[in-house]
Amino acid sequence: MLAGRLVSGVGIFALGALGGVVGVRLFPADGPLTPLSATPAVAEEIKVSPPQGGEDGIADLVDKVKVAVVNIDTVAHRLVPNQLDPFRFFFEGGGDQPPVQREEKGVGSGFVVGANGLIVTNHHVVRGADKLTVTFHDGKKFPGKVIGQDPGTDLALVRIEAKGLSTLKLADPERLRVGQYVVAMGSPLGLSQSVTTGILSAINRDIALNARVGFLQTDAPINPGNSGGPLLNLRGEVIGVNTAIAARGQGIGFAVPVETVRVVLPQLEKSGRVERPWLGVGITGLPEDRSKMFYPVEHGVLVGRVERGGPAEAAGLVTGDVILSVNGQTLESPGELIREVAKHSPGETVELLVSRQGQTKTFKLKLQKMPEQAALTGSEGQED
DSSP states (O other), rough: OOOOOOOOSSSSEOOOOOOOOOOOOOOOOOOOOOTTTSSSSSBBBBOOOOOOSSSTTTHHHHHHGGGEEEEEEEEEEEEEOOOHHEEEEHOOOOOOOOOOEEEEEEEEEEEEEETTTTEEEEHHHHHTEEEEEEETTTOOOOEEEEEEEETTEEEEEEEEEESSSSBBBBBOOGOOOOOEEEEEEEEEEOOOTTTEEEEEEEEEESSSTTTTOOOEESSSSSTTTTTTOEOOOSSOOOEEEEEEEEETTSOEEEEEEEHHHHHHHHHHHHHHSSOOOOOOOOEEESSSGGSSSOOOOOSEEEEEOOTTTHHHHHHHHHOOEEEEETTTTTSSHHHHHHHHTTTTTOOEEEEEEEEEEEEEEEEEEEOEEHEEEEHEEEEEEEEO
């Protein structure tokens, strides 16, 4: 967990959208790991052989993938307090003034995943926008429409009226390796089709932005406006969606991983939103000094609250239990539990290995659809 206090508006972590740094909060993904139904046949995907070295290696890759990377300009109209001129206030009288409408413009990035006009970007890029303009590398512009968005994972799906587009391929999450070279593309500070390079610095980074997303960390420079653009491997495959920067981290950027993208996008395409699974527990991490526990364990997540009528109560969990693993996946933090559960859909059954008063027990728990109020909290029920 990176240290640092989040401050609303200008926290240590900030979104990469143009218009200043703002605080960010993310959430979960769920559902089976299935490809987008609207993603075209493999023949329509851009294929790139890994660069064989030399000064033109990255340049050759960029030449091929740039046709599927876009700039997204947004216009939003918001009601703001009427700042009455003080001289008019004095001579014309005061009183409550009606709010006025203000036009706000923004810019972000995106990439094509469907030959029929499907484009991935960040939710915070298109949030509240009344108008979207998608611009390709050759200058062609298309009006865009948001067909699905998920504040929980900060992902959104945009459609334009176009056919036969070149598309980027989503990488295999199992092939990600810390230290591999990566390429970030997008529109930092509105400078479209910008390219930066670096390495994959960390995988499954729990950075307190959002326990539902295990972020990819990179040192490839990411700046405001890069949000929604692809983070690519040297095969030209998308390994993540550039999303956030460490405001005082001097070159540390974060991307929503392709594993989350693969889970969320089919749901956004189908219904425009994400249905999340729910355990029905409030959870917290174990104390650093395990000797302070009545029944010490080496790893796991502590159950601090069991919701009445929830799946956990029905399965037999109680306050004070320590969840050691989900379907055999060992847990080290609350974020890991949340992300493991998020890989499943409501109605599916998971197996929990639990430590209770020094005894190990196994529970079968049938996940429910997360209630609206629980979804708004941004976590499974993580205790402060």
